[in-house]
Amino acid sequence: MKVDMDTGIQRILYDHLLRTGMSENMAAYLNLLILLIGSLILAGLLDFVVWKVLRAISVRLARKSATNFDNYLVMHRVPRYVARIVPLLLLFELAPIIFMDFEKGGSIAFKVIQILFLIATLSIVKSLFRSIKDYLKTKRRYRDKPLDSYIQVFMIVAWIFGALTIFAIVTETSIWKFFTALGAASAIILLIFKDSILGLVASIQVSINDMVRIGDWITFDKYGADGDVIEITLATVKVQNFDKTITTIPTYALISNSFKNWRGMQESGGRRIKRPLIISQKGIRFLSDQDVEDLKRIELVRPYLMDRNEKIKAHNESHGVDKSLAVNGRNLTNIGVFRKYVQEYLGNHPAVHKGMTLMVRQLQPEPHGIPLEIYAFSSDKRWENYEYIMADIFDHLLSALPFFGLEVFEWPTSLSPIKPRDGWSLGNP
Structure with a gap:
C-alpha cells in the first residue's frame, strides 16, 4: 500500500483521522471504507431517483402514445435497466478517487464496474x-411467425x-x-450446443419453407401430438392437444420426420370426407323389371332409372339379346343404382361443398x-360440425341400404339373409 494523499476530499478525511491519533495505515483503510460506502450510497440514491424519473416519463409517454410498443418497454422494465447505467458511470468516475492509493484494489474495482456495466x-x-417480440x-x-x-x-x-x-x-x-481459440474448441462447442444449433437450422428452414405457423393444427404421430401449435422456440415446438394436454416436440424433428399440417384444409373451402361403406357381396345382384319399378318410388333415382332403363331396353332389343337369363345384355344392378343414389343424395345435401370434388367410387373387393x-x-370445417355432418350422411346411407336389397358387412350377422322392407319386392337373389 502506498500512502500519499493529495489535496481534495480524501485529504480532508484522511487528515481528520490522523488528528484523532490513528496510524497512517489504519487511517488510509478507514478512509477507503468510508469513501466506498459513501459512493455506494450515493450511487444507490442516484439509481432510485433516475429510475423514478424515467418510469414517470415512460408511463406518461406510454399513455399518450398512439402505439402500444412503449407499453411493452415499460412492462419488460427497460427504463429500470437503463436507470442502472447512470450510477455505474458515477462509480466509474469515482473509482480513481476512492482507490487512488490502492492500485490493486482500484484495478479490481474497475473490472467489477466494467462487468456490471x-x-x-x-x-x-x-x-x-x-418488447419488440411481444409488440410484433x-x-x-x-402473429404466426417463430419470433421466439x-x-x-x-x-x-449476445x-x-x-x-x-x-x-x-x-x-x-x-x-x-478467444475467438482465435474457438477453432480448436469447435468440436466441444458443437457437442454442447448441438440441440441449439439443430434448433436454429430447423427454425430457419421452418420459417423459410413456411412449414409450421403458430396457430396451425398439426398431427405428429411419433410424438403423440394432435392439436394447435401455441409456441415455436429455438429448441422446441409446443402443441396444445385437443384434450388440453401439451406436447413438446424438438424443433429439428419437424424437418427430420413426417407430420401432417391441416392448414391447407383450414384455408380451403371445405374439409374432406373420405370414408367407405363396406357392402356385403352376397346381396349384390341384377335388377328385374319389377325391382326397377319398385325403386322408381325413390325420388332421387327416379329420373335416372327412367332414362337408363329405356336405353338399356332399346339396346337389348336392337341386338336381339336373350333376356331369359339376366346375365345377358345390359342390366341394372342394385349396387349401381345405390351408388347413383348416394351421388344424388350428396349433391343435394346442404352441408356438402358443391364446388369441390364429389365422388362415390367402388374400391377393390x-x-x-x-x-x-x-x-x-x-x-363447414369446424371439427364438431364436420363430425356431425359426416355422421348425419352415413346415418342416412346406412338406413337406405335395405331399400336396395343391400347390407353392410358385419361379422356377427354377415351370414344372415337380407330382409327387404315391407311392400318391396327386393329380396334374396
Whole structure:
C-alpha cells in the first residue's frame, strides 16, 4: 500500500483521522471504507431517483402514445435497466478517487464496474428484444411467425459474446484471442450446443419453407401430438392437444420426420370426407323389371332409372339379346343404382361443398365385402360440425341400404339373409 494523499476530499478525511491519533495505515483503510460506502450510497440514491424519473416519463409517454410498443418497454422494465447505467458511470468516475492509493484494489474495482456495466447492457438488450417480440405478436402479419426462435438465437450470441468479454476483462487479455481459440474448441462447442444449433437450422428452414405457423393444427404421430401449435422456440415446438394436454416436440424433428399440417384444409373451402361403406357381396345382384319399378318410388333415382332403363331396353332389343337369363345384355344392378343414389343424395345435401370434388367410387373387393367410398367435402370445417355432418350422411346411407336389397358387412350377422322392407319386392337373389 502506498500512502500519499493529495489535496481534495480524501485529504480532508484522511487528515481528520490522523488528528484523532490513528496510524497512517489504519487511517488510509478507514478512509477507503468510508469513501466506498459513501459512493455506494450515493450511487444507490442516484439509481432510485433516475429510475423514478424515467418510469414517470415512460408511463406518461406510454399513455399518450398512439402505439402500444412503449407499453411493452415499460412492462419488460427497460427504463429500470437503463436507470442502472447512470450510477455505474458515477462509480466509474469515482473509482480513481476512492482507490487512488490502492492500485490493486482500484484495478479490481474497475473490472467489477466494467462487468456490471456489460451485464446491465445485456439486460437492456434482452428486455428491448422481448418488447419488440411481444409488440410484433400483436400484428397480424407476424402473429404466426417463430419470433421466439429468432430472439433466442440473438440472445445466445449476445450472452456468449458477453461471457467472453467478461473473461477477457478478468484475465486482462484481448477478446480476439478467444475467438482465435474457438477453432480448436469447435468440436466441444458443437457437442454442447448441438440441440441449439439443430434448433436454429430447423427454425430457419421452418420459417423459410413456411412449414409450421403458430396457430396451425398439426398431427405428429411419433410424438403423440394432435392439436394447435401455441409456441415455436429455438429448441422446441409446443402443441396444445385437443384434450388440453401439451406436447413438446424438438424443433429439428419437424424437418427430420413426417407430420401432417391441416392448414391447407383450414384455408380451403371445405374439409374432406373420405370414408367407405363396406357392402356385403352376397346381396349384390341384377335388377328385374319389377325391382326397377319398385325403386322408381325413390325420388332421387327416379329420373335416372327412367332414362337408363329405356336405353338399356332399346339396346337389348336392337341386338336381339336373350333376356331369359339376366346375365345377358345390359342390366341394372342394385349396387349401381345405390351408388347413383348416394351421388344424388350428396349433391343435394346442404352441408356438402358443391364446388369441390364429389365422388362415390367402388374400391377393390376385399375378403369382407366391397368398399363403396364417399369422397366429398364438408362446407363447414369446424371439427364438431364436420363430425356431425359426416355422421348425419352415413346415418342416412346406412338406413337406405335395405331399400336396395343391400347390407353392410358385419361379422356377427354377415351370414344372415337380407330382409327387404315391407311392400318391396327386393329380396334374396
